[in-house]
């Protein structure tokens with residue numbers, strides 16, 4: 001059986017925390033709704049692992065949304081993960097342009113040059129305003145890019161190691177907690193060096209993140225916490241699609257009805273199809289339609 005687990009940990013006696021994640025079935029499920037080319041699939045896998053690691057330390061109910069936008073073959077890649085580690089992903093890309101790139105193509109090659117590409121990270125609490133931080137695409141990897149974001153936007157020194165491939169999707173993060181003193185410096189330097197030296201294969205050497213943590217911090221006292229289970233779950237619903245169609249407008253809907261005799265909306269995250277008969281589609285714009293009632 002393949003595993004989906006996230007294990008938080010702390011380095012004992014030091015202000016260093018971390019988490020290690022392994023997600024195989026869940027990542028596959030999240031990436032199943034599109035036929036992603038291998039290079040894009042790898043980047044999305046790394047983004048899934050990274051976003052789940054970051055969402056595991058959210059202090060509120062809500063979601064973290066990591067969005068890569070560029071002018072390269074991949075124009076958009078989005079990964080969302082909520083406080084309960086339910087995640088979803090989608091992307092938009094140019095199939096012909098991507099076909100010319102190798103499976104191990106760099107992030108910059110996929111998203112385009114640093115001038116046009118950026119990574120936006122949004123924190124979207126169920127209650128309260130959305131917060132968004134943006135970093136330019138100056139680093140070569142998803143891990144380096146997120147380390148840069150965390151250092152500049154969150155003032156949080158972090159090290160990330162990520163892997164996504166045939167061996168599985170996995171990642172590990174360590175963070176130096178704010179306010180940590182000189183006595184924690186040694187522990188932090190040890191932890192960040194351990195991650196910097198970690199070969200990707202070590203991340204998928206075991207299905208169990210606890211084993212990976214033990215191997216990475218061999219000889220150190222590390223306290224691991226109860227494993228959590230990341231899972232694929234989409235947030236699309238009849239109500240959200242109703243709302244999207246109202247925003248698209250009556251003219252759009254009438255044009256679709258003229259062409260197809262119905263309106264079909266496919267969720268870009270999970271691939272679910274929402275089919276509207278002419279009656280149901282037009283009811284969205286009828287007086288009282290704003291309440292979403294239809295039969």
Ligand SMILES: [Zn+2]
Nearest residue numbers: 234236267270
């Ligand atoms: Zn969906």
